[in-house]
Amino acid sequence: FTTFYWFCFQLPIAIRPELFSVQGSLTSYFLICSTSNFPAIMLGLSRHTFRLYNRVGVRLQSTLVVVEHDNKHLNPVTLSAITAASQLGGDVTCLVAGSSCAAVAAEVAKAVGVSKVLLADSADLEGFLPERITPVILASHQKFNFTHIIAGATAQGKSLLPRVAAKLDVAPVSDVVAIKSPDTFVRTIYAGNAMQTIKSNDPVKVVTVRGTNFATAAAEGGSAATETLAIPDLPKHLSSFKEQKLSKSDRPELSGAKSVISGGRGLKSGENFELLYKLADKLGAAVGASRAAVDAGYVPNDMQVGQTGKIVAPDLYIAVGISGAIQHLAGMKDSKTIVAINKDPDAPIFQVADFGLVADLFKAVPEMTEKL
């Protein structure tokens, strides 16, 4: 078996080590799977051995994706997390924990790449309190012994996964933008001004992934089996959920929108954001804001784009009346096309903008709305 192991695992790595670093796309993952069998073919191993190799290979990694949802629908960030999990190789199990959330489990089971769905449904899990979800994750980990535990780097994922990591005595890896191999991840530091590649030496990798850097897995086409998970003892005395005050909007959700229009201090008031809403509706865009606009009370906090707000990477980002501080750029500089409308020709935003218009936004924005 030792010889067999060496030929199947060590030899391919020795010959083509570069094939074992995943570069961030599903295609390259499949490339690895198919090409790494190459030495086995050369050695004339039978198809049977071949299958065995693949099965052993699959057992090497098994990932738990913690599903984010509102008890009714899946948050699309989970589909990005499933893609990230698929890049690691091996089984992908999804955990749906919540109250009356069976519909979400059914939705996840259809996603391509999911091998199994675990459902933890209890009224005590209302509000997704990390104190209560953590024991559920630990219970599923105890049962299935995952190598990776993954979630989207959203407010919920960021609040939950470090707590899980501490319980497992491992260091979490936050807000990953690329997966190089099952233990090596790329993340940004210093507000996106440096890319850090880190190797985790921990037995279990607890990872949150930046949704905008991983394509969403296909929502239809899979057929994973669902297993109900027994709810462990929950520390209910620690905390309770009271209420949510969510901003209501008909516009697309900021993190997943194809186009985003953001306003900054230059808008001068909350009422003037109406100009952006009108343009956004013409373009089917979401509306974001800089920290200055949020701090000045023009718009609610959950619209903030930046290092400490939301990270977006739409096809089109239009920054209106935003100077372009480091902290704001951290949240939008991966957008495909950036447009800046600002009356200050020296504003730093023009250094990252593909198309810059030096103009008074109070004239340019209505004109643009009218002409579209």
Place this chain on the structure above:
Amino acid sequence: MSLKVLVGCKRVIDYAVKIRVRPDKLGVVTEGVKHSMNPFDEIAVEEAIRLREAKKAKEVVVVSCGIAQAKETLRTALAMGADRAILVELSPKEYEIMTPAHVSKILAAVAKMEGSDLIILGKQAIDDDCNATAQMTAAHLDWPQATSASKVEVTDAGLTVTREVDGGLEVITTQLPAVVSADLRLNEPRYATLPNIMKAKKKKMTTLSLSDVGVELKEHQTVVSVEEPPVRSAGIKVKDVDSLIAALKQAGRI
């Protein structure tokens, strides 16, 4: 109610500094670069001081884990109004491998030693951008956590905390002791006045070692490389709205 509050402070490169990657590509240049207290930690310190001013807290202890220069950061917190400070001192070499996994264990140990009822931390450090220490500290202590807090009220039963979440706000209650992490909107930190800076020099600062707090520095993660992010190619300035629309149409964006 008079709580003993513990506040974590991290010394980081100032938020306005444009960082540079080190030639060895294993970190960023820190020598000769302006450092200051992590902005989120200033908010945490301010909140703790406000709790003491509102007679909800009796003592505010600030703690930092880092190299000797972190004492300056702690002095700043003392000048803002904290009562005393603790530095868990690491060598520069040890500091390189320090992650939230270690800091959370250190903070949990200090909280136990101090008999703290409430730990307030910033939601993330603006250098490593991890957003993990508060959650991990709460886990080590088996305390409840209230992360990204924009409002904290101390009640007879514990805490009522408004949190900033993706779609808006959410309100939770926790028992005490608890760990809270501060979001930007929690408060507006005060400036230390000169008389307070002078007074802060007389306040007590204790230095502890890793063995004093019983934490071992296991290397959970190895930095493989630190690199500059890809640079965006220079864009163009358009002369009016019409040319902007034309350019966007040509690029297939509208």
